[in-house]
Amino acid sequence: MNILIHVLPGIAVLTCSAVYGADLFATIVLRPALSEVDDRTLTTTMGHVHKYGDQRLPLPFVLSVVTSILSGAAALVAGRTAVALASLLAAAALLCWISIYFRVSAPINRAIRAAAAEKTALPNVRTLQQRWDRVVPLRLSLQATAVAALCTALALA
Numbered sequence: 757m758n759i760l761i762h763v764l765p766g767i768a769v770l771t772c773s774a775v776y777g778a779d780l781f782a783t784i785v786l787r788p789a790l791s792e793v794d795d796r797t798l799t800t801t802m803g804h805v806h807k808y809g810d811q812r813l814p815l816p817f818v819l820s821v822v823t824s825i826l827s828g829a830a831a832l833v834a835g836r837t838a839v840a841l842a843s844l845l846a847a848a849a850l851l852c853w854i855s856i857y858f859r860v861s862a863p864i865n866r867a868i869r870a871a872a873a874e875k876t877a878l879p880n881v882r883t884l885q886q887r888w889d890r891v892v893p894l895r896l897s898l899q900a901t902a903v904a905a906l907c908t909a910l911a912l913a
Contacts, residue, residue: 757834761913764827765843769906772820772850775813776899783892790885796877798885803872806865820902821850827909842909846902853898856891864888 786805790798828843864884871878878884 757830760830761827761834761836761839762910764823764830765839765906765909765913768820768823768827768843768846769903769910771816771823772846772899772902772906774816775820775853776896776903778809778813779892779896779899783896787889787892794877795879795881799868799871799877799881800875802881802885803869806869807872810862810865810869817850817854821847821854824850824902824906827906831909831913836913839909839912842905842912846905846909849898849902849905853895853902856895856898860891861888861895 790801793801824843824847828840828847831837831840831843864887867884868878868881871881
């Protein structure tokens, strides 16, 4: 059990960091860069970004949630309450993140992806992108909370 308490939070922090990094990149690079392009370029670029992000980021996200929960469970069984609480805090933050993603981000991603696939500019792409951008700081905060909690679990293990 002791090895699981060390390995699981390590896997969780690495996989969680992949999604955190994507949201951080969106915040500090994509947002300002895409504010300077025309609507067609915005639609095409973000359509392809969402296409690949929606295809490739679920795996590290799911792994981060599963390993956070397993880390918490293993720590509880081993009587390591602080490690369990930190791991389960990370899992809770990640579940909040996915709720925001499914309610706000995913529908926008689908609309922009569809327009990019049809090679058309969405007339409301700026509005959609601004709505998507508005939740990124919250998503980023939740991911940062999860990463910090997992690092804490790892340090306490």
